[in-house]
Amino acid sequence: xxxxxxxxxxxxxEAVDALSHFFTEHGALGMAYDERLFGPDGDPADPxxxxxxxxxxxxxxxxxxxxxxxxxxxxxxxxxxxxxFGAEPGAFVSAAEITDFGWAEQWKEHFKPRRIGRRITVxxxxxxxxxxxxxxxxxxDPGQAFGTGTHETTQMCLQLLEEAxxxxxxxxxxxxxxxxxxxxxxxxxxxxASFTLGIDVDPKGVEVAGENARNNGVEDRFHAATxxxxxxxxxxxxxxxxxxxxxxIDLKQEIxxxxxxxxxxxxxxxxxxxxxxxxxxxxxxxxxxxxxxEEGQWTALLLRREGAPA
Numbered sequence: 001x002x003x004x005x006x007x008x009x010x011x012x013x014e015a016v017d018a019l020s021h022f023f024t025e026h027g028a029l030g031m032a033y034d035e036r037l038f039g040p041d042g043d044p045a046d047p048x049x050x051x052x053x054x055x056x057x058x059x060x061x062x063x064x065x066x067x068x069x070x071x072x073x074x075x076x077x078x079x080x081x082x083x084x085f086g087a088e089p090g091a092f093v094s095a096a097e098i099t100d101f102g103w104a105e106q107w108k109e110h111f112k113p114r115r116i117g118r119r120i121t122v123x124x125x126x127x128x129x130x131x132x133x134x135x136x137x138x139x140x141d142p143g144q145a146f147g148t149g150t151h152e153t154t155q156m157c158l159q160l161l162e163e164a165x166x167x168x169x170x171x172x173x174x175x176x177x178x179x180x181x182x183x184x185x186x187x188x189x190x191x192x193a194s195f196t197l198g199i200d201v202d203p204k205g206v207e208v209a210g211e212n213a214r215n216n217g218v219e220d221r222f223h224a225a226t227x228x229x230x231x232x233x234x235x236x237x238x239x240x241x242x243x244x245x246x247x248x249i250d251l252k253q254e255i256x257x258x259x260x261x262x263x264x265x266x267x268x269x270x271x272x273x274x275x276x277x278x279x280x281x282x283x284x285x286x287x288x289x290x291x292x293x294e295e296g297q298w299t300a301l302l303l304r305r306e307g308a309p310a
Contacts, residue, residue: 003063003097003098004029004060004061004062004063004097004098005060005061005062005063005065005067005095005096005097005098006058006059006060006061006095006096006098007023007058007059007061007067007070007071007074007092007094007095007096008056008057008058008059008093008094008095008096009056009057009059009074009090009091009092009093010054010055010056010057010090010091010093011054011055011057011081011089011090011091012053012054012055012085012086012089012090013053013054013055013296013297014085014271014297014298015081015084015085015089015090016033016055016057016151017151017153017269018081018084018085018244019057019081019090020057020059022073022074022077023057023059023070024204025202026059026061026070026073027061027062027065027070028059028060028061029060029061029062030059030060031057031058031059031060032057032058032060033055033056033057033058056093060098063097067095071092071095074090074092075092078090083246084244084245084246085271111124111127112127113127113129113137114150116155116158116159117155117158117159117161117162118162119134119135119136119162120135120136120138120158120161120162120187121135121136121137121138122137122138122140122158122183123137123138123139123140124139124140124141125139125141125215136187136190136191138183138186138187138190138216139212139215139216140181140183140186140212152295152296152298153242153268153269153270153298153300154183154184154242154268155295156268156293156295156298156300157184157240157242157266157268157300158183158184158187159293160266160268160291160293160300160302161184161187161188161191161240161266162191163291163302164238164264164266164302165188165191165192165193167264170191170192170193171188171193171236171237171238171263171264172193172194172195172237173193173194173195173196173234173235173236173237173238174188174189174193174195174196174197174236174237174238174239174240175196175197175199175232175236175238175239175240175258176188176196176197176198176199176239176240176241177199177229177239177240177241177243177251177255178199178200178201178241178242178243179198179199179200179205179206179209179224180200180202180205180208180209180242181205181208181209181212182198182208182209182210182212182213182222182224183212184198184240184242185197185198185209185213185222185224185240186209186212186213186216186218186222188222188238188240189213189216189218189221189222190216190218193221193238194221195221195223196218196221196222196223197223197224197225197227197232197236198222198223198224198225199224199225199226199227199228199229199232200224200226201226201228202226203226205224206224206225206226207224209222209224210224229251229254229255229258230254232258234258235258235259235260235263236258236259236260236263237260237263237264238263238264238265238266239255239258239259239263239264239265239266240266241255241265241266241267241268241269242267242268242269243269244269244270245269245270245271245274245277245278247269248267248269248270248278248281248282249277249278249281252281252282252285253285256282256285256286256287256305259287259305260305261305261306261307262304262305262306262307263304263305264290264302264303264304264305265282265287265301265302265303265304265305266300266301266302266303267282267300267301267303268298268299268300268301269298270298270299270300270301271297271298271299272294272297272298272299274299275292275294275299275301278299278301279292279301279303282301282303286305286306286307287303287304287305287306288303288304288306289301289302289303290302290303290304
C-alpha cells in the first residue's frame with residue numbers, strides 16, 4: 001500500500017503545459033488531465049472531438065508534500081498565467097489524500113506508443129514495441145519533466161524537425177532551448193545531427209534529459225546543460241524553442257544571433273492568435289517563414305535565416 005497526495009485545479013487547456021511545469025517544479029510526481037481521446041468502446045475516437053476550453057488538471061505528490069504551500073504558490077502564480085492566457089486562467093478545485101492499492105502501476109496503462117510524424121514514434125520504457133524499417137523510436141517516460149510527445153506543441157516540433165532533416169544538406173549542429181526531457185534534441189540526434197545542445201533553467205530537467213539521452217543511445221551526440229542562452233557559444237544549423245510566444249519574442253535577438261545564415265528555426269508553444277505576431281517579430285530580425293503548422297489552439301513556425309549557408 002502506498003499513500004499519495006493530490007491537488008486538482010481547473011484551467012484553460014492551453015495553460016496545461018505551463019501548470020504542469022509549475023507543479024513539477026513543486027515536486028509533483030505526475031499529472032493527469034481530462035482529454036476525450038477515446039470513443040464509447042474504449043478505442044481511440046475518430047475523428048477526435050474538439051478539445052474542451054476548460055479542463056481539470058490533477059497533480060500527484062508524495063505523502064510528505066505540503067499542499068498548503070503548493071496551493072498558496074498556485075494562487076500566487078495565477079496572475080503570471082493571466083499575462084499569457086488572459087483573465088481567470090485557473091482556479092483551485094480540491095486537495096486529497098490517496099491510499100493507493102495500485103495507482104503507481106495502473107496509470108501506466110494510459111501511455112502507449114504514439115506515432116508522431118512519418119518516422120518518429122514516442123513510447124514509454126515499459127511498453128514493448130517493434131519498429132518498422134526506417135522508423136525512429138524515442139523512449140521517453142511521462143512525468144519526468146516537460147515534453148513527452150503527448151502535447152500538440154511537442155508533436156508539431158517533431159514533425160517540423162523531420163522536415164528539416166529531409167532537406168539537403170541536413171542540419172549538423174542543433175540547439176534545443178528549454179529542453180525539458182530532451183525529447184526534441186534527442187530526436188535531432190537520432191535523425192543524425194552530429195552535435196545537439198539542450199539547455200534548460202531547471203537542473204532536474206537537465207538531469208532527466210541526460211538520462212533520456214543515455215536510454216536512447218545518443219549520449220555521445222546530445223549534451224544537456226543549465227547554460228544560459230546568453231552564454232551559449234558558436235552558431236547552429238538548427239535551433240528549436242518550444243516556449244511561450246512572449247518568451248520567444250523577448251529572446252529573438254539572442255536566438256537569431258546563434259543561428260547560422262541559411263539556418264533553420266523551429267518555434268512552438270505559440271497560441272494560434274499569436275502566431276502572426278511571432279512571425280512578424282522574427283521577420284524583422286531576418287528570419288523568413290518556410291512552413292507553419294496548426295493543431296488545436298497552437299501554432300508552430302518553421303523559419304529560415306536570411307543569407308547563404310557557410
